[in-house]
Structures are given as structure tokens and as C-alpha cells.
Amino acid sequence: xxxxxxxxxxxxxxxxxxxxxxxxxxxxxxxxxxxxxxxxxxxxxxxxxxxxxxxxxxxxxxxxxxxxxxxxxxxxxxxxxxxxxxxxxxxxxxxxxxxxxxxxxxxxxxxxxxxxxxxxxxxxxxxxxxxxxxxxxxxxxxxxxxxxxxxxxxxxxxxxxxxxxxxxxxxxxxxxxxxxxxxxxxxxxxxxxxxxxxxxxxxxxxxxxxxxxxxxxxxxxxxxxxxxxxxxxxxxxxx
Amino acid sequence: xxxxxxxxxxxxxxxxxxxxxxxxxxxxxxxxxxxxxxxxxxxxxxxxxxxxxxxxxxxxxxxxxxxxxxxxxxxxxxxxxxxx
Numbered sequence: 001x002x003x004x005x006x007x008x009x010x011x012x013x014x015x016x017x018x019x020x021x022x023x024x025x026x027x028x029x030x031x032x033x034x035x036x037x038x039x040x041x042x043x044x045x046x047x048x049x050x051x052x053x054x055x056x057x058x059x060x061x062x063x064x065x066x067x068x069x070x071x072x073x074x075x076x077x078x079x080x081x082x083x084x085x086x087x088x089x090x091x092x093x094x095x096x097x098x099x100x101x102x103x104x105x106x107x108x109x110x111x112x113x114x115x116x117x118x119x120x121x122x123x124x125x126x127x128x129x130x131x132x133x134x135x136x137x138x139x140x141x142x143x144x145x146x147x148x149x150x151x152x153x154x155x156x157x158x159x160x161x162x163x164x165x166x167x168x169x170x171x172x173x174x175x176x177x178x179x180x181x182x183x184x185x186x187x188x189x190x191x192x193x194x195x196x197x198x199x200x201x202x203x204x205x206x207x208x209x210x211x212x213x214x215x216x217x218x219x220x221x222x223x224x225x226x227x228x229x230x231x232x233x234x235x236x237x238x239x
Numbered sequence: 240x241x242x243x244x245x246x247x248x249x250x251x252x253x254x255x256x257x258x259x260x261x262x263x264x265x266x267x268x269x270x271x272x273x274x275x276x277x278x279x280x281x282x283x284x285x286x287x288x289x290x291x292x293x294x295x296x297x298x299x300x301x302x303x304x305x306x307x308x309x310x311x312x313x314x315x316x317x318x319x320x321x322x323x
Contacts, residue, residue, distance in 0.1 A: 070295060193312035196305045203301035204294065213300075216307040217268060223254035224261035 059089055062099075066090075067204045077205040082113050084141070084202055085121040087134050097133040105138075117142050117153050118206075120198065141198055143206055147191035148198050252318030255310045264307065271300045 059066055065077045066089075076089050081102065089095045098121060105111040113119045118141050123134035141148050199208070222228045256264065278293040 069298060189312060189316055193309065193316070196309045196312060200302055200305035200309060203298045203305065207297070208301050208304055212304050212308065213268070213272070215311075216304045217265065219307060219311045220256060220261045220265050220268075223256040224258055224265070226254065228252060228254040 059095070064089055065205065069204060073201075075202055077202075082118040083121060084118060084205065085136070086201075087121060087123050087136060093133045098136055101136045111138070111152065112154070113140060114153055116144055120148070120202075141195065143209055146195045146209055146212075147188075148194040149191055252314050255314040256307075264303065268300070268303060271296060271303070275300060 057066070059076070063078050063080050065079060066074065067077060068074050074088070075084060075086050077084050083102065085098060087094050087098055089098060101121070111119075120139045120141055121136040122139070124137045125135045138152075139148055139150050140153050142153070199206075219228075254261075275293065275296050278296065
């Protein structure tokens with residue numbers, strides 16, 4: 001009887017040992033497929049030297065993470081470059097447009113997001129009919145500060161103004177300065193509102209800032225009690 | 240609106256959420272936080288917990304918190320909060 005148990009134990013040892021694979025390693029898989037049937041008029045196949053590479057899409061090989069949200073909306077995130085985009089990179093001409101945009105702009109130091117920032121690429125021509133390829137434009141997101149801005153964080157304010165001057169568009173400069181003056185106190189509010197709109201549509205690649213949940217719970221609690229106007233520590237947009 | 244920041248209302252801000260919304264959202268956020276923290280504990284245990292499930296719960300949690308704070312921002316752009 002003991003011999004029978006020993007035999008069963010040895011035959012079905014994979015059931016008891018997590019270190020042994022369920023399927024025995026197939027030796028013929030190790031040989032390149034291109035060697036099969038060579039010289040017999042058969043179609044030759046080849047796969048990457050690393051079998052795991054075959055399961056990865058070209059997008060993943062380029063460093064892009066394809067994110068599908070519960071409502072089936074999608075977006076893409078590049079972990080190394082810290083770039084998020086809504087442009088559908090599954091379409092080859094859009095992928096080419098984004099890749100060449102990133103390559104062209106990566107020469108400029110002000111384009112690369114500094115530490116703590118990520119850039120968000122959107123198609124400026126979205127909604128236009130009969131267009132051939134997207135025209136990406138960048139915004140910058142800072143999760144720690146809870147802001148989304150259209151001005152590059154690498155550019156000092158003076159440089160931004162000098163850029164406007166070189167455009168020889170004084171009217172634009174006046175409007176920008178006036179609106180800055182008028183909305184100075186509301187700039188933080190606006191930047192933070194834009195940040196939350198971004199997080200709402202791109203919730204999968206970055207975690208919430210630490211105080212976000214407690215801020216939301218505070219707003220709900222004070223609303224429930226009917227004393228919302230007197231809510232202390234209401235620091236929305238103060239960053 | 241641009242004029243909202245130029246001419247903010249002097250009236251006190253109305254609550255951004257109705258009482259029913261508050262109750263449901265507070266309950267939902269608390270449940271989600273419990274589930275997420277439970278999943279974090281489970282993922283620390285080998286062969287337990289579902290990382291995909293945990294990720295989708297995080298997505299839902301992030302979306303709800305973001306929407307709450309967006310509503311708060313919209314109200315605050317029109318009404319100035321009372322300052323002590």
C-alpha cells in the first residue's frame with residue numbers, strides 16, 4: 001500500500017508542489033519555428049528570441065501602457081516619459097504623429113516634464129473632418145500640487161512673456177496680463193478644477209493626492225449638515 | 240464663466256450636494272475605502288487578492304473623489320466661502 005501511495009505521490013507531485021510547473025517544459029518550443037519544415041516547401045515562421053516579447057503589442061514595446069476604463073473609454077500612458085494622451089495610438093498614423101511630436105520636442109529642455117510633473121497630450125484638431133493626422137499639444141500636470149497648467153513648468157514667467165513679445169502680438173500680451181491680474185486670486189481654483197477634471201478622465205495611472213479623500217469627505221459632511229458655507233479649512237485651489 | 244471671478248456672488252455658498260447625495264456618496268466612499276484596504280492586505284498574502292479587481296476599485300474611487308471635488312470647485316468659483 002505504501003508503494004502505491006509513493007507512486008501516486010511521485011506522479012502527481014505537481015499538485016502538491018508550487019515550485020513544479022503543471023505543464024512539463026516542451027523541448028521543441030525552444031527550437032526556433034523558422035527551422036521547422038525548412039526545405040520542404042512549407043511556410044517558415046519566426047518569432048522573437050524572447051517568447052514573452054511575442055505577447056506584447058508594439059505599443060507596449062515602445063513603452064506605452066494602454067488603459068481601458070470601466071466605461072470602455074481609453075487612454076495611453078508612457079511610464080518613462082511621464083506622458084498621458086487621449087490620442088488613440090492604436091491607429092498607426094496617430095502613433096507616428098505622437099512619436100514624431102515627442103521626438104521633435106524632446107530636444108527642447110522646456111518641453112520635458114520636470115520631476116513631479118507629467119505632460120498630457122491632446123489633439124488640437126479634434127472634431128475636424130477629413131484630417132489626416134493629429135496635431136498634439138501639451139499641458140502639464142502636477143499631482144502633488146493638484147494643478148494642471150498650459151504653460152510649461154520649465155519656463156520661467158519672464159520667458160513666457162518674452163515669447164509672447166517675440167510673437168509681436170501686443171494685444172494678446174495685454175489680454176493675458178489683464179486676465180492674470182483679474183483672476184490672480186482665482187488662478188489656484190482654476191488650476192485645481194482643471195486638475196480634478198483631468199483625474200476624473202484619467203483615473204488609472206496615478207494615485208490620488210493624500211488629502212483628496214478627506215477633502216471630499218469634509219465637503220460631503222459639511223453639505224449634509226447644511227453648514228457648508230462655514231466649512232473650515234476650505235483650501236480648494238489655495239496651492 | 241470669466242465674469243464669475245470678476246463679480247463673485249455675495250450670498251453664502253449653497254451646499255454643493257443634496258442630503259441624499261451626501262448620504263449615498265459618504266456610504267460609497269467608506270465602502271470603497273474598506274474594500275481597497277482589504278484588497279491591499281490580501282495582495283500582501285501570496286496567491287490571494289485580485290490585482291485587476293483592486294485596480295478597478297481604485298479607478299472608481301479616484302473618479303468619485305475627483306467628481307466630488309469638481310462639483311466643489313464649480314460652487315466655489317461662483318460663491319466665495321465664509322472666512323473665519
